[in-house]
Amino acid sequence: MHPLKILLIEDNPAIARQIAEFLQIQGWQVDFAHCGALGVQLAVQQIFDLVILDLGLPDLDGLQVCESIKTQASVNMPVLMLTARDAIADKELGFGIGADDYLCKPFDPRELVLRCGALARRHQLHRCDLIRVGSLQISHRNRQVHRNGQPLRLTAIGFRILSTLAQASPAPVSRSALIHQIWGDEPPGTDALKSHIYSLRQAVDKPFDTPMLKTITNLGYQLEPGDEG
Structure with missing residues (x-):
């Protein structure tokens, strides 16, 4: 699998740095968005292998951001949601508007790396030949x-x-x-x-x-x- 290009939408600088460090160790490229509006803009203007999306953003609800990315981006990019909302109803809502995976906070960054790799591979395998x-x-x-x-x-x-x-x-x-x-x-x-x-x-x-x-x-x-x- 080629090195992944990932869009990280996270408003907490400390969490964003921690995530980025683990992802970059894998040789993956990470672009940042500190708010939902910028995240949607980058996802529409560029093509990423994966989007990591924090649901607790200061300007837009993460569910709205996910839905916008899925409907406005020129290609289908997998979205992995990060959130403290661990209720089944919240997960059902997230998957219902297009999320591809869901990881609850707090999480082990090593698990995030594994999920990113698996999600990107699945997306490639499911792409129509x-x-x-x-x-x-x-x-x-x-x-x-x-x-x-x-x-x-x-x-x-x-x-x-x-x-x-x-x-x-x-x-x-x-x-x-x-x-x-x-x-x-x-x-x-x-x-x-x-x-x-x-x-x-x-x-x-x-x-x-x-x-x-x-x-x-x-x-x-x-x-x-x-x-x-």
């Missing part, structure tokens, strides 16, 4: 792409970009989310994304009548179903 968007078909297992039955030749990065856009389709994906998904916090110095998008268009759109890869001004890119098929 075959994604279809219109006449486009993407197979993660053998890394093959076909459009209208014709095989397309893509670079490794082109495949990752297309796969990310396909999973989000028909919702757009921001430039920043794509850059983080492909290169993490160390993107190339030049506008590499623009170059890869150009090459991707040559493979996905140029041989066909209907363009599928759209540029959304001031936002990013979107994969729309083609008309042929």
Whole structure:
């Protein structure tokens, strides 16, 4: 499993530092949000392997934050809730609005690490191997792409970009989310994304009548179903 990129939404600095230390020991990257509104914003703008969400936030109820992430983010990201609310009714409510796991405070950080790893693996295993968007078909297992039955030749990065856009389709994906998904916090110095998008268009759109890869001004890119098929 690749190193995880995790969004931690926690308003208590001491708890956030403690959690981050254990996660970073695993080689995982941790981004922080000290309030619910910022957490939702980051989850919508970027793509994370996992969201760790404290329910007791100062601005928004954590359940509202979870629901917003699940409905507004371009891809489905697992959400692990941290809370002192240990009643079955509270857990039922959390799972009902989309939470994927639940850990009650106080907790052992080692258990949190184990749950994060298991949750991320489960999410990858349950991801559909075959994604279809219109006449486009993407197979993660053998890394093959076909459009209208014709095989397309893509670079490794082109495949990752297309796969990310396909999973989000028909919702757009921001430039920043794509850059983080492909290169993490160390993107190339030049506008590499623009170059890869150009090459991707040559493979996905140029041989066909209907363009599928759209540029959304001031936002990013979107994969729309083609008309042929």
